Amino acid sequence: xxxxxxxxxxxxxxxxxxxxxxxxxxxxxxxxxxxxxxxxxxxxxxxxxxxxxxxxxxxxxxxxxxxxxxxxxxxxxxxxxxxxxxxxxxxxxxxxxxxxxxxxxxxxxxxxxxxxxxxxxxxxxxxxxxxxxxxxxxxxxxxxxxxxxxxxxxxxxxxxxxxxxxxxxxxxxxxxxxxxxxxxxxxxxxxxxxxxxxxxxxxxxxxxxxxxxxxxxxxxxxxxxxxxxxxxxxxxxxxxxxxxxxxxxxxxxxxxxxxxxxxxxxxxxxxxxxxxxxxxxxxxxxxxxxxxxxxxxxxxxxxxxxxxxxxxxxxxxxxxxxxxxxxxxxxxxxxxxxxxxxxxxxxxxxxxxxxxxxxxxxxxxxxxxxxxxxxxxxxxxxxxxxxxxxxxxxxxxxxxxxxxxxxxxxxxxxxxxxxxxxxxxxxxxxxxxxxxxxxxxxxxxxxxxxxxxxxxxxxxxxxxxxxxxxxxxxxxxxxxxxxxxxxxxxxxxxxxxxxxxxxxxxxxxxxxxxxxxxxxxxxxxxxxxxxxxxxxxxxxxxxxxxxxxxxxxxxxxxxxxxxxxxxxxxxxxxxxxxxxxxxxxxxxxxxxxxxxxxxxxxxxxxxxxxxxxxxxxxxxxxxxxxxxxxxxxxxxxxxxxxxxxxxxxxxxxxxxxxxxxxxxxxxxxxxxxxxxxxxxxxx
Numbered sequence: 074x075x076x077x078x079x080x081x082x083x084x085x086x087x088x089x090x091x092x093x094x095x096x097x098x099x100x101x102x103x104x105x106x107x108x109x110x111x112x113x114x115x116x117x118x119x120x121x122x123x124x125x126x127x128x129x130x131x132x133x134x135x136x137x138x139x140x141x142x143x144x145x146x147x148x149x150x151x152x153x154x155x156x157x158x159x160x161x162x163x164x165x166x167x168x169x170x171x172x173x174x175x176x177x178x179x180x181x182x183x184x185x186x187x188x189x190x191x192x193x194x195x196x197x198x199x200x201x202x203x204x205x206x207x208x209x210x211x212x213x214x215x216x217x218x219x220x221x222x223x224x225x226x227x228x229x230x231x232x233x234x235x236x237x238x239x240x241x242x243x244x245x246x247x248x249x250x251x252x253x254x255x256x257x258x259x260x261x262x263x264x265x266x267x268x269x270x271x272x273x274x275x276x277x278x279x280x281x282x283x284x285x286x287x288x289x290x291x292x293x294x295x296x297x298x299x300x301x302x303x304x305x306x307x308x309x310x311x312x313x314x315x316x317x318x319x320x321x322x323x324x325x326x327x328x329x330x331x332x333x334x335x336x337x338x339x340x341x342x343x344x345x346x347x348x349x350x351x352x353x354x355x356x357x358x359x360x361x362x363x364x365x366x367x368x369x370x371x372x373x374x375x376x377x378x379x380x381x382x383x384x385x386x387x388x389x390x391x392x393x394x395x396x397x398x399x400x401x402x403x404x405x406x407x408x409x410x411x412x413x414x415x416x417x418x419x420x421x422x423x424x425x426x427x428x429x430x431x432x433x434x435x436x437x438x439x440x441x442x443x444x445x446x447x448x449x450x451x452x453x454x455x456x457x458x459x460x461x462x463x464x465x466x467x468x469x470x471x472x473x474x475x476x477x478x479x480x481x482x483x484x485x486x487x488x489x490x491x492x493x494x495x496x497x498x499x500x501x502x503x504x505x506x507x508x509x510x511x512x513x514x515x516x517x518x519x520x521x522x523x524x525x526x527x528x529x530x531x532x533x534x535x536x537x538x539x540x541x542x543x544x545x546x547x548x549x550x551x552x553x554x555x556x557x558x559x560x561x562x563x564x565x566x567x568x569x570x571x572x573x574x575x576x577x578x579x580x581x582x583x584x585x586x587x588x589x590x591x592x593x594x595x596x597x598x599x600x601x602x603x604x605x606x607x608x609x610x611x612x613x614x615x616x617x618x619x620x621x622x623x624x625x626x627x628x629x630x631x632x633x634x635x636x637x638x639x640x641x642x643x644x645x646x647x648x649x650x651x652x653x654x655x656x657x658x659x660x661x662x663x664x665x666x667x668x669x670x671x672x673x674x675x676x677x678x679x680x681x682x683x684x685x686x687x688x689x690x691x692x693x694x695x696x697x698x699x700x701x702x703x704x705x706x707x708x709x710x711x712x713x714x715x716x717x718x719x720x721x722x723x724x725x726x727x728x729x730x731x732x733x734x735x736x737x738x739x740x741x742x743x744x745x746x747x748x749x750x751x752x753x754x755x756x
Contacts, residue, residue, distance in 0.1 A: 077132065078147065084130035085151045094119055098152060102161035111164040113273040114221025114243055116172045118315070119148055123177055137175060138186075139201045141331060142245060145173040169241040172221060176348050177329055180204045188332060188345070189286065199332070200246065205345065206327040206353055208290075209320045210307065210473040211283035213462050214513065214524070218313070219253045220244055223273040228265035240267055244277075246346035247333020278317040281462060281470070283307045287325060293447045293478065294440060309335075309344040316350055322457065322528060323477035325353040354413075355444060361621050361677070362614040369677060376684035377731055378724050380405070380675050385718045386606040387615070391438045392431065393587040394606055398714040400424065400432075400577050403692065404439045406671035407533050407572075409622045411443060413481035417531060418667035421504060423489065423563075423571035424537040425699065431588070432537050432577060436485050440535070442616050445482025449475035455486060456499060456509045457528055461518065469518040471511055471526060476503070479532040489536040490562050497567055503530050504570040505660075534571070538563055572664045574696040622674045629666065633686040637665045639742035640690050646745050647704045648697065656701045665689050687735050688713065706741045708734070 089095040098117060105115055127134030137144040153168040155161065165171075180186040180202055188203035224240035226233040233239045240260075242253045254274075258267040285307045292305065310328060312319060320326060330347040372378035384402035386394045392401075403422055410420040426432045440446030449455055454474045462470040476484050489497070503509050513524040568574060594601060602608055629637075641662050648656045668689030673681045691712040698708065709715060715730055716723050 081133040113223040207284035213281040218279040220275040220277040224267040226260040246331040280312040280317040323480040409674040410671040443482040447479040643745035
């Protein structure tokens with residue numbers, strides 16, 4: 074056995090030399106040596122490529138993967154000999170003072186190396202490396218833990234009462250603070266109690282994070298075709314030292330670590346001591362279905378037809394084709410305008426309706442087309458909150474809520490009128506800044522000072538307002554402008570920060586005949602495919618299409634930019650009153666650009682054209698009309714779908730109508746825009 078260990082030590086030295094690890098080790102030693110300070114523990118991180126190690130020595134490779142704590146002792150011996158041979162750290166006395174952390178670059182892509190709490194058995198006693206992944210749903214504040222400590226014998230005549238570092242305790246994966254530092258250790262020579270030499274205690278940073286399998290997102294959707302059943306449980310991970318604050322709440326991570334079981338009183342908690350953290354970004358599909366490609370080729374003669382047909386046939390499992398077209402187009406635009414980037418183009422939807430059941434079904438169906446589409450449960454908080462850490466540390470833990478879990482997707486918050494004033498004010502603040510601030514009182518959570526943690530909220534919000542509920546709770550005003558809707562139940566400033574205010578075409582008092590038939594047939598046979606397009610363009614096809622379209626990188630053309638800018642400036646001049654100035658908010662320009670880019674993505678193009686800008690302007694103008702009444706541009710009540718799209722002629726008729734709208738828009742800009750010239754070479 075000794076000969077085998079000696080061989081592994083030689084292999085470890087060869088690997089360190091070849092991989093550049095030895096050079097890094099010497100550099101780290103120099104930092105310790107230059108400090109001229111004695112430590113109980115000298116900590117070193119060694120990056121390990123299991124494949125390269127296994128090629129040099131299969132026994133050592135197997136040892137690292139399946140006995141990492143014992144493998145660390147082999148590297149500990151090598152490092153100690155190197156330090157003494159090369160005189161790298163003068164203060165170092167014993168091998169026990171060296172703490173080695175092995176960081177594998179990867180693990181073999183085999184099922185036995187994957188750890189999942191939704192699968193049994195959960196082998197937390199093996200103390201070997203596993204790979205796991207999940208979403209960070211709760212994060213504690215960074216606290217201190219003991220990396221290592223020196224103990225001395227309390228018997229003055231004992232040789233171990235002073236001098237050498239005979240008794241050194243070092244933190245091991247899964248160990249609690251009491252395992253490293255406590256008062257019941259005894260001297261091996263004289264059996265007297267040991268006492269810690271406090272001036273040599275080495276402290277490090279520790280952060281506790283709660284993670285959960287990404288499958289939980291499926292359970293938080295409002296509608297799903299997936300009928301499978303699975304068990305979901307959170308698991309605790311410990312981030313130490315350089316890994317503290319490496320995770321952000323709501324993100325999806327792949328981790329490599331060693332599982333352990335931590336005892337907290339009578340309660341045992343399964344946890345993972347993390348060695349490496351990697352952000353997991355799902356790759357979108359690099360294709361769209363053949364049916365969508367064929368439809369795109371058929372409609373290539375017009376920049377408007379493809380998206381019109383998409384909206385017309387979308388969600389045929391929930392509503393008949395040809396109904397709610399404007400709303401369905403807005404939903405598709407919002408779906409493709411989702412990403413996890415900072416300062417992204419967001420597109421929030423607020424729908425005014427009296428058909429809450431139909432709209433709720435449509436929105437529930439739509440959020441399932443994204444991996445991060447979530448329906449907010451009314452019983453919980455929309456935004457992060459603070460609670461006491463459940464692992465007995467007494468520190469604060471920030472809990473992720475719906476808005477954070479829907480990162481890069483959609484957070485559907487249901488009926489806006491059901492929320493209290495303070496929740497609506499917080500929602501308005503988040504929509505304006507795309508951040509939320511969590512306050513942590515220091516006195517309550519054992520900290521010296523209060524803390525404020527700012528969390529970015531990278532999601533689109535969907536909601537609706539029940540017209541009937543609004544009219545019952547509030548007395549309607551008599552001074553409505555032409556085209557203006559009564560949404561007095563919601564604060565005006567909150568209505569303004571939503572990107573689009575939409576009104577569905579079919580009030581419940583006059584439901585369309587196809588919609589009535591659809592609802593009755595679905596009630597009798599929920600699984601029935603009522604339309605041919607439902608078979609040609611399945612839900613999975615739309616999922617792949619949206620994931621492909623949302624990842625397209627699009628750029629504004631100068632013509633589209635001029636048209637947007639011209640309309641924006643002209644509208645600010647037209648939409649104003651003597652008391653408040655312009656009723657057009659500064660965010661309207663961002664919304665216009667976001668809508669234009671979304672329509673370009675939905676058209677599977679990479680350049681924003683004037684045709685895309687026109688659709689964006691008509692959508693926004695309709696929204697502004699609902700909020701503030703008609704302007705001099707005077708668009709029709711349903712400007713994007715004035716006709717039923719039943720055949721080629723109706724598509725041609727719609728194109729002609731949109732061309733007229735474009736001409737009318739240019740006249741509007743020319744009349745009210747302050748010196749704006751469209752389509753000139755100078756611009």
